[in-house]
Amino acid sequence: ETGVTQTPRHLVMGMTNKKSLKCEQHLGHNAMYWYKQSAKKPLELMFVYNFKEQTENNSVPSRFSPECPNSSHLFLHLHTLQPEDSALYLCASSPWTSGGAGNEQFFGPGTRLTVL
Amino acid sequence: QKEVEQDPGPLSVPEGAIVSLNCTYSNSAFQYFMWYRQYSRKGPELLMYTYSSGNKEDGRFTAQVDKSSKYISLFIRDSQPSDSATYLCAMSGSAGGTSYGKLTFGQGTILTVHP
Numbered sequence A: 001e002t003g004v005t006q007t008p009r010h011l012v013m014g015m016t017n018k019k020s021l022k023c024e025q026h027l028g029h030n031a032m033y034w035y036k037q038s039a040k041k042p043l044e045l046m047f048v049y050n051f052k053e054q055t056e057n058n059s060v061p062s063r064f065s066p067e068c069p070n071s072s073h074l075f076l077h078l079h080t081l082q083p084e085d086s087a088l089y090l091c092a093s094s095p096w097t098s099g100g101a102g103n104e105q106f107f108g109p110g111t112r113l114t115v116l
Numbered sequence B: 001q002k003e004v005e006q007d008p009g010p011l012s013v014p015e016g017a018i019v020s021l022n023c024t025y026s027n028s029a030f031q032y033f034m035w036y037r038q039y040s041r042k043g044p045e046l047l048m049y050t051y052s053s054g055n056k057e058d059g060r061f062t063a064q065v066d067k068s069s070k071y072i073s074l075f076i077r078d079s080q081p082s083d084s085a086t087y088l089c090a091m092s093g094s095a096g097g098t099s100y101g102k103l104t105f106g107q108g109t110i111l112t113v114h115p
Helices: none
Strands: A004-007 A010-013 A018-025 A031-037 A044-050 A053-057 A064-070 A073-079 A087-094 A111-115 B004-006 B011-014 B019-025 B030-038 B045-051 B054-058 B061-066 B071-076 B085-093 B109-114
Touching: A004 A087, A010 A018, A018 A031, A018 A087, A031 A073, A044 A064, A044 A073, A053 A064, B004 B085, B011 B019, B019 B085, B019 B109, B030 B061, B045 B054, B045 B061, B045 B071, B071 B085
Parallel strands: A010 A111, B011 B109
Antiparallel strands: A004 A018, A018 A073, A031 A044, A031 A087, A044 A053, A064 A073, A087 A111, B004 B019, B019 B071, B030 B045, B030 B085, B054 B061, B061 B071, B085 B109
C-alpha cells in the first residue's frame, strides 16, 4: 500500500449504530487530519493530530470521536449520527516541520457515509 | 463573508483552451497557498504549492498569488480532457501561527474540458 488509505470506502448506517472509519498513511508523516466534505460546501477541517496528540478540534459534535494510536493510523468513531452527517469523510497526512511542510497535506480517497 | 471565495462554476472549455481559476480571500494572515485537483470519487490531490506572493510554474500549470489584492489564480495551458475535475484552492497561515497547518478551502470549481 502506498500513500493514504481509508476503509471502508462506503458506509451506510442507521442513527443508532456505532461504526468506525480507519485511515492509514504510508508516507512517514507525523500529522494526520480528518475533514468533512459535503455537497456544495468547502472541505471542513474536523480534527488535527500531531505526533499522536490532538492539536485541533474544530467544534465537532461529540458524536464524532477521533483516535490516533500512532503516527500512521487514525480512526473516527461514529455513534448516534444524524442524517445531516452524511458526507465524504477524508483523511490526510503531512510532515510537521518548519518551513511550511505542514501545509503539504496528502489525502486519502475518503469514506462516503450515508446516515439513514 | 466567507474567508475564501471561489466561483463554483461549472466551467466548460474546449480542448486546448487556456483555463483561469481564481480565489479571493479575506484573511491577511494567509501565507501559504495551494491548489488541489479532485477527480470524481477520489480524494484531493496536491497540484501546486506556493508561499507568499509571486508565480510558480509546473508544466502546463501556473499558480499566481497577489497578496496585495488577496487574490490567487491557477492557469492551465493547452487544457486536456484529463484535466476535467474539481479544482480547490486552499490556504493557511505562517509557521507558528494559529492557523498553520489548518487549511481553509474554497468551495471548488468544477471544470470540464471537452474534446
